[in-house]
Amino acid sequence: MNDHEAKKQQILDAFWFRHATKEFDPERKISDEDFQFILETGRLSPSSIGLEPWKFVIIQNQALRAKLADVSWGAKKQLETASHFIVLLARRNVRYDSEYMKYMYTQVKGMREEVYEKIPVIYKPFQEADLHLLDNERTLLDWSSKQTYIPLANMMTTAAQIGIDSCPIEGFNLDQAHTILDREGLLEGGNLEVSVMAAFGYRLAEPKRPKSRLPLEEIVQWVN
Numbered sequence: 001m002n003d004h005e006a007k008k009q010q011i012l013d014a015f016w017f018r019h020a021t022k023e024f025d026p027e028r029k030i031s032d033e034d035f036q037f038i039l040e041t042g043r044l045s046p047s048s049i050g051l052e053p054w055k056f057v058i059i060q061n062q063a064l065r066a067k068l069a070d071v072s073w074g075a076k077k078q079l080e081t082a083s084h085f086i087v088l089l090a091r092r093n094v095r096y097d098s099e100y101m102k103y104m105y106t107q108v109k110g111m112r113e114e115v116y117e118k119i120p121v122i123y124k125p126f127q128e129a130d131l132h133l134l135d136n137e138r139t140l141l142d143w144s145s146k147q148t149y150i151p152l153a154n155m156m157t158t159a160a161q162i163g164i165d166s167c168p169i170e171g172f173n174l175d176q177a178h179t180i181l182d183r184e185g186l187l188e189g190g191n192l193e194v195s196v197m198a199a200f201g202y203r204l205a206e207p208k209r210p211k212s213r214l215p216l217e218e219i220v221q222w223v224n
Contacts, residue, residue, distance in 0.1 A: 010161070015160065018156060018165070019211060021078070022078065023078070023081050023205070024201030024203060025203065026080070028083065028201065028202040030083040030201065035083075038158050038159050042151035042154055042155045043151070047150065051091075051100075051101065052104065053147055054090060057087045057186055058085065059087060060085070068180060070176075071177055072172035073171050075169045075171060075172060082199035082200060083202070085197070085199050086155075086197065087181065087197050088152055088198065090145035090147070092144065092191050092192065094143070096119075096127050145193070145196075152168060152196060155198070155200075156198065159200055165201055168197075
């Protein structure tokens with residue numbers, strides 16, 4: 001097997017290895033170096049028009065984990081046992097004319113002010129007419145929220161490639177989780193909202209059932 005084929009097999013092996021780990025070995029911790037590597041792959045993830053509408057909050061405080069466990073029916077074991085627990089937040093303030101948009105383009109991307117003036121003009125119809133993102137506050141938040149799943153997937157895949165387990169989690173009460181994190185001052189005064197959670201660590205036991213997926217021919221349609 002040549003290097004190209006070997007690399008493809010390594011990637012597929014990681015996907016077969018990864019499963020939604022319900023309980024982690026509480027005695028095994030991810031090294032700082034490995035977790036920073038996982039976070040970096042999240043940071044480098046793509047986003048629509050380059051806005052990076054997310055924030056990754058790593059909850060290591062046990063008291064805060066316990067509060068979240070009370071409102072997260074799908075994460076109780078993970079919150080108790082995971083080496084690292086992330087809440088991925090979605091950004092609300094991503095309108096075409098927002099200060100955040102300007103910050104991303106002028107400060108992060110280094111665009112000159114006179115060039116940036118064209119950006120809101122370009123993206124207003126994109127948000128307003130093309131994708132109907134400005135129909136209400138929820139549509140704009142949903143746009144940000146679904147983008148958080150890109151770094152989520154990248155971080156879980158990266159973790160699997162270095163032998164670290166993970167579990168994506170939507171099993172929580174959004175309003176109650178929001179209240180908890182807002183009281184901790186983690187939502188930037190309303191600019192951020194809870195999108196999805198994820199636990200990382202090392203599995204306590206092997207999966208009870210083998211991985212199953214729909215066959216490729218049921219989910220792929222070629223249009224030539």
